[in-house]
Amino acid sequence: MERAGSIQFFDEMQGQGGETRTPYREFCEWFDAEEPSRIHRKAQQAEAFFRTTGITFAVYGQDEADERLIPFDVVPRIIAASEWRRLSRGIEQRVRALNAFLHDIYHRQEILRAGRVPTELISRNEAFLPMMMGMDPPGGVYTHISGIDIVRTGANEFYVLEDNARTPSGVSYMLENRETMLQMFPELFAKVPVREVSDYPINLLRSLSACAPPMCGGTPTVAVLTPGIHNSAYFEHSFLADQMGAELVEGHDLRVVNGRVAMRTTQGYKPIDVLYRRVDDDFLDPLNFRPDSVLGVPGIWDVYRAGGITIANAPGTGIADDKALYSYMPDIIEFYTGEKALLPNVPTWRCSEPEHLKEVLDRLPELVVKEVHGSGGYGMLVGPAASKKEIAAFRAKLEANPRGYIAQPTLSLSTVPIFTRNGLAPRHVDLRPFVLMSPAGITITPGGLTRVAMTKGSLVVNSSQGGGTKDTWVLED
Amino acid sequence: MLGKTAGALYWMARYLERSENNARLIEAGFRIALTRSNTAQAEWRSVLVTAGSDRRFKEAHGDYNSSRVVDFLLRDPANPSSIISVVKQARDNARTARTYLTREVWEAVNTSWMTLGALMKRQVREDDLPDVLAAIRQQSAQVRGAWTGTMLRNDGYNFARLGTFLERADNTARILDVKYFLLLPSVAHIGSSIDNVQWETILRSVSAHRAYRWLYGTEISALKIAEFLILYKQMPRSLAFCCDKMLENLDWLQRSYGQETEAGRMATAICRDRLSRPIQSIFDGGLHEYITDFLRANAALARQIERDYRFVE
Numbered sequence: 001m002e003r004a005g006s007i008q009f010f011d012e013m014q015g016q017g018g019e020t021r022t023p024y025r026e027f028c029e030w031f032d033a034e035e036p037s038r039i040h041r042k043a044q045q046a047e048a049f050f051r052t053t054g055i056t057f058a059v060y061g062q063d064e065a066d067e068r069l070i071p072f073d074v075v076p077r078i079i080a081a082s083e084w085r086r087l088s089r090g091i092e093q094r095v096r097a098l099n100a101f102l103h104d105i106y107h108r109q110e111i112l113r114a115g116r117v118p119t120e121l122i123s124r125n126e127a128f129l130p131m132m133m134g135m136d137p138p139g140g141v142y143t144h145i146s147g148i149d150i151v152r153t154g155a156n157e158f159y160v161l162e163d164n165a166r167t168p169s170g171v172s173y174m175l176e177n178r179e180t181m182l183q184m185f186p187e188l189f190a191k192v193p194v195r196e197v198s199d200y201p202i203n204l205l206r207s208l209s210a211c212a213p214p215m216c217g218g219t220p221t222v223a224v225l226t227p228g229i230h231n232s233a234y235f236e237h238s239f240l241a242d243q244m245g246a247e248l249v250e251g252h253d254l255r256v257v258n259g260r261v262a263m264r265t266t267q268g269y270k271p272i273d274v275l276y277r278r279v280d281d282d283f284l285d286p287l288n289f290r291p292d293s294v295l296g297v298p299g300i301w302d303v304y305r306a307g308g309i310t311i312a313n314a315p316g317t318g319i320a321d322d323k324a325l326y327s328y329m330p331d332i333i334e335f336y337t338g339e340k341a342l343l344p345n346v347p348t349w350r351c352s353e354p355e356h357l358k359e360v361l362d363r364l365p366e367l368v369v370k371e372v373h374g375s376g377g378y379g380m381l382v383g384p385a386a387s388k389k390e391i392a393a394f395r396a397k398l399e400a401n402p403r404g405y406i407a408q409p410t411l412s413l414s415t416v417p418i419f420t421r422n423g424l425a426p427r428h429v430d431l432r433p434f435v436l437m438s439p440a441g442i443t444i445t446p447g448g449l450t451r452v453a454m455t456k457g458s459l460v461v462n463s464s465q466g467g468g469t470k471d472t473w474v475l476e477d
Numbered sequence: 478m479l480g481k482t483a484g485a486l487y488w489m490a491r492y493l494e495r496s497e498n499n500a501r502l503i504e505a506g507f508r509i510a511l512t513r514s515n516t517a518q519a520e521w522r523s524v525l526v527t528a529g530s531d532r533r534f535k536e537a538h539g540d541y542n543s544s545r546v547v548d549f550l551l552r553d554p555a556n557p558s559s560i561i562s563v564v565k566q567a568r569d570n571a572r573t574a575r576t577y578l579t580r581e582v583w584e585a586v587n588t589s590w591m592t593l594g595a596l597m598k599r600q601v602r603e604d605d606l607p608d609v610l611a612a613i614r615q616q617s618a619q620v621r622g623a624w625t626g627t628m629l630r631n632d633g634y635n636f637a638r639l640g641t642f643l644e645r646a647d648n649t650a651r652i653l654d655v656k657y658f659l660l661l662p663s664v665a666h667i668g669s670s671i672d673n674v675q676w677e678t679i680l681r682s683v684s685a686h687r688a689y690r691w692l693y694g695t696e697i698s699a700l701k702i703a704e705f706l707i708l709y710k711q712m713p714r715s716l717a718f719c720c721d722k723m724l725e726n727l728d729w730l731q732r733s734y735g736q737e738t739e740a741g742r743m744a745t746a747i748c749r750d751r752l753s754r755p756i757q758s759i760f761d762g763g764l765h766e767y768i769t770d771f772l773r774a775n776a777a778l779a780r781q782i783e784r785d786y787r788f789v790e
Contacts, residue, residue, distance in 0.1 A: 238575040
């Protein structure tokens with residue numbers, strides 16, 4: 001097997017030594033007995049399957065006709081039952097803390113009074129929504145759906161890289177990857193006991209329905225709000241609506257009628273109870289937020305405040321996944337749960353603090369620097385992979401606006417092999433488990449989305465930057 | 478269902494029907510261009526007029542050069558009626574209505590967009606044209622098969638069918654509108670035959686030259702051809718067939734929604750006043766006037782359907 005480079009990374013299949021790790025044993029037995037040409041053929045079938053199904057995404061700034069596939073790798077990422085137990089406990093704790101934090105920030109702000117999080121981090125933050133102060137979202141839930149990005153650096157070392165509490169995407173890939181694997185290698189699932197993921201859509205529908213607003217009478221009507229067919233995640237929006245049996249609406253399908261948000265049907269306007277929105281806060285309501293937005297619904301905010309609709313995730317949740325706030329997560333968890341964080345944070349330098357900034361500037365070539373408000377792997381610097389010129393340019397940006405950045409050590413992300421023409425080759429991966437929250441509790445789908453950097457040595461797994469995905473298996477006990 | 482979704486299903490079906498109709502027009506035009514080079518220019522012009530693209534073509538290209546016309550009709554992205562544009566719009570609408578389509582239908586529409594896009598990446602050579610046209614027919618047959626075999630017979634189904642028949646009626650009427658002058662002179666002399674190649678082209682444009690033969694034998698008259706295309710209810714592209722179907726779909730919707738609509742009344746009126754009369758009376762009143770009036774009524778019906786079922790705000 002090809003090596004990832006001079007540094008020794010933890011490979012989830014081979015460990016550090018070279019003996020196949022337990023969770024992968026059955027898979028490897030199967031794999032070793034297979035003809036590579038057959039797997040290669042299956043991999044090509046998978047690509048055709050993704051294309052006909054339309055599991056494509058548009059890359060912003062590129063030709064409209066250019067629809068791309070996210071590369072799919074046929075080697076699954078396998079997590080042992082015991083590993084998953086540990087991870088899911090940590091994830092659940094974190095999501096509870098995020099919700100408690102959001103409730104607190106939009107009510108009494110105890111954590112600020114206690115001095116555990118600096119006040120200006122909230123008050124000067126664009127993601128903070130003053131209009132949410134004192135509001136109680138139906139069911140008390142803020143983050144109905146969240147994605148907690150996790151990286152691994154060793155046999156027992158897991159870190160939370162980032163929290164996604166706005167509109168985390170990728171869950172459709174988690175589901176379609178499994179569907180694809182089942183179609184291509186059904187015999188594999190008879191051999192290896194893998195936990196199901198296919199109940200995610202029904203859990204999502206249950207979870208959203210459990211958060212119905214006070215004005216809802218009877219079975220809640222759930223709809224998914226999408227910016228439209230040209231949005232890069234449109235496939236996922238229509239997929240989820242389809243799987244839940246919910247309507248897929250755009251802003252122009254909706255208006256406020258008799259104090260409710262209603263959708264224009266062929267037989268007139270019908271009220272919606274729960275809106276799973278896949279548009280940002282800014283675009284929700286042109287009357288109350290951005291006046292130039294055509295994606296949202298004029299007046300939805302007033303209906304929300306009056307208890308006429310549930311918006312999932314609640315407006316203003318962005319304050320919880322802000323990268324500047326990330327470094328305070330261990331404190332936040334301790335403050336609300338009284339426990340130490342089960343999953344550690346990646347050590348983080350806040351460039352807004354002069355001492356931190358100085359250290360970051362000194363060590364730029366070895367660090368990863370991220371925009372506080374960035375996402376999708378855009379606008380970040382991966383020091384070890386950057387040229388002198390790129391580093392110099394980034395240094396200038398950083399000095400001009402230190403508040404806009406955080407820095408982290410370049411982690412030795414674990415690898416999982418991908419299937420290449422020349423056999424298996426290790427590539428770096430991360431993991432995004434999807435978490436549902438409702439008054440009835442927290443549901444975490446076993447596994448999540450594994451993203452993989454397809455290029456040798458690369459640490460950037462984002463699909464917008466050429467990253468691929470893998471099916472993620474959590475083994476039965 | 479959402480008004481937008483109903484509209485997307487309706488338009489998806491219209492565009493799919495249009496791609497097939499335009500392919501048929503190209504096929505008939507190409508045949509004439511090959512066999513009768515002296516009338517090729519006029520024939521291409523009438524194809525363009527029927528497809529509603531003549532003005533745009535003239536502005537961009539000027540004279541009716543065969544390969545330029547074919548390229549314009551097949552794959553010019555600047556021509557909203559080109560096969561490529563129309564298939565793309567069908568797919569966009571299918572994407573909008575994705576949650577209402579079965580996986581089979583969506584994949585058939587998506588596959589035809591991918592397949593035809595790949596086939597027409599470069600200008601199609603004359604000797605490849607028959608294959609490309611065959612592929613268009615085949616793709617649309619696949620969509621139709623998936624549609625018939627897998628879709629629930631619900632409101633969405635009826636909206637899409639409405640789109641199909643509205644578009645088809647419009648297409649047949651346009652063909653007559655462009656060609657009526659060929660049919661007219663012979664009416665005065667009963668029994669005189671019209672130009673064989675020309676009438677065959679008309680029938681080929683609606684894939685019915687063999688059906689006509691079965692039905693009327695060797696008797697080729699303007700009256701019979703017009704009767705066949707306008708009033709003959711067993712012919713799936715005749716105006717009477719299409720309007721009957723539309724009426725069925727609208728009736729279904731009215732019953733299911735428990736709501737009578739203006740569109741329903743308009744469709745009833747079209748069937749009663751325009752399609753339940755002998756062909757001779759249509760000729761007496763003027764074929765051209767009749768067709769013009771039908772096209773107007775059909776377009777008004779289309780607008781009314783959009784209003785009654787709230788496709789747009």
